[in-house]
Amino acid sequence: MFQYYFLLGVRSLRRNPALTALMVLTLAIGVAASVATLTILHVMSGDPIPHKSDRLFVPLVDNGDIENYKAGDKIDDDQLSYRDAVNIINSKAGERRTAVFGIAIAIEPERKDIGAFNARGLAPTADFFNMFEAPFLHGQGWSPADDKAGADVVVLSRKLSEKLYGDADPVGKRMTMGGFQYQIVGVLNTWNVVPRFHRIIGNNDGAFSEEEEMYIPFSNAIRHEFPRNGSTSCHQDIAPGFQAFLDSECTWIQGWIETRSASDRAELQSFLDSYAIEQRKLGRLKRAAPNMLYDVREWLDYQKVVGNDNKLSVWLSFGFLVLCLVNTIGLLLAKFSVRAAEVGIRRALGASRREIFAQFLIETTVVGLVGGLLGLLLAFGALALIAMQSKALTLVAHMDWVMLLTTFGLAVASAIIAGLLPTWRACQVTPALQLKSQ
Structure with missing residues (x-):
């Protein structure tokens, strides 16, 4: 019927x-x-990386001034200082660790029909690509040894690679960026992560920004003193010079830690609390605010993506x-x-x-x-x-x-x-x- x-x-x-x-x-x-x-x-x-969103964590410690701070107040900063970022990278916490900040570098193409132009990018550590499962079209990311040496290597986005080299595989070629010669070690395929959870802070469009155009080692960007392209928060005046900025309590770096399983969160929290105690003994982190860990979904909620x-x-x-x-x-x-x-x-x-x-x-x-x-x-x-x-x-x-x-x-x-x-x-x-x- x-x-x-x-x-x-x-x-x-x-x-x-x-x-x-x-x-x-x-x-x-x-x-x-x-x-x-x-x-x-x-x-x-949506969950941008559902199979491991409960294993990726943003660590935050409060390094703000003690003035006007009330016990129990939550951390009012979303990033890490250079000192805290480096300490976390060099620790044994979790399975992988990375620190990320935005850069903008002038590129001087070999092709005469293209003039010099600025490109947006990121300066992460080597674990970044495996941690966030970046899809490679050609080549691969750099090695931990390149991180340690601050090597002049670069990973390009597919869009930038095609702009500079057409459909050819550019891995192994050298290009001029910021006045320095960089060797291309990899090219990422189109990588439109929505929301772009690993790079919310410092983008005009936040979690819904376009993909970055290139990636260079974190230590390389520091070694060349490349200008930052993103958000920076300083709680006090600092002395002139790049090294003084690195030694300051200014926050401008995003940290990420990947654990082997979601159940390792308690262990990671214990590490972060122990780290904060050690730093207080050195005269830092005077607020003694609770140290925070956010997994991917919590991070998106905390940043009010929706x-x-x-x-x-x-x-x-x-x-x-x-x-x-x-x-x-x-x-x-x-x-x-x-x-x-x-x-x-x-x-x-x-x-x-x-x-x-x-x-x-x-x-x-x-x-x-x-x-x-x-x-x-x-x-x-x-x-x-x-x-x-x-x-x-x-x-x-x-x-x-x-x-x-x-x-x-x-x-x-x-x-x-x-x-x-x-x-x-x-x-x-x-x-x-x-x-x-x-």
């Missing part, structure tokens, strides 16, 4: 075409608005969907009311109320399917318009299979909910009254 009722539902679309089109359009607009905002929230709040305004937008869009459903209910009542005579005849011929209910509910499901298809097209259009607003929105305004299925599920569910009252009203038709009126 389901197939029969479904075919009746398809045929019913041709009845009162204007009314049917209005129902489908009303439902589609409500679904499109809801799905478009829900898609953005879904992408923004803001309250994003959640509010979703609630407002679903409120709009409810209004569309109210209108759809009214249209279905009008559509089914003109079929009272048909229902009366069917009831007189022996059809039960249950069968009438099933028939009309399946018809509303057909309306939901058509509304879902149109809503999907409208949602794609809405996301395309949203993506045109900024580069950051381009990364989040796209639909995956989960949201494709959600679109149809939401449309069908909405149509069924909207059709419950009209269908119930249709089942209350009294056959004798309808036959008498005929």
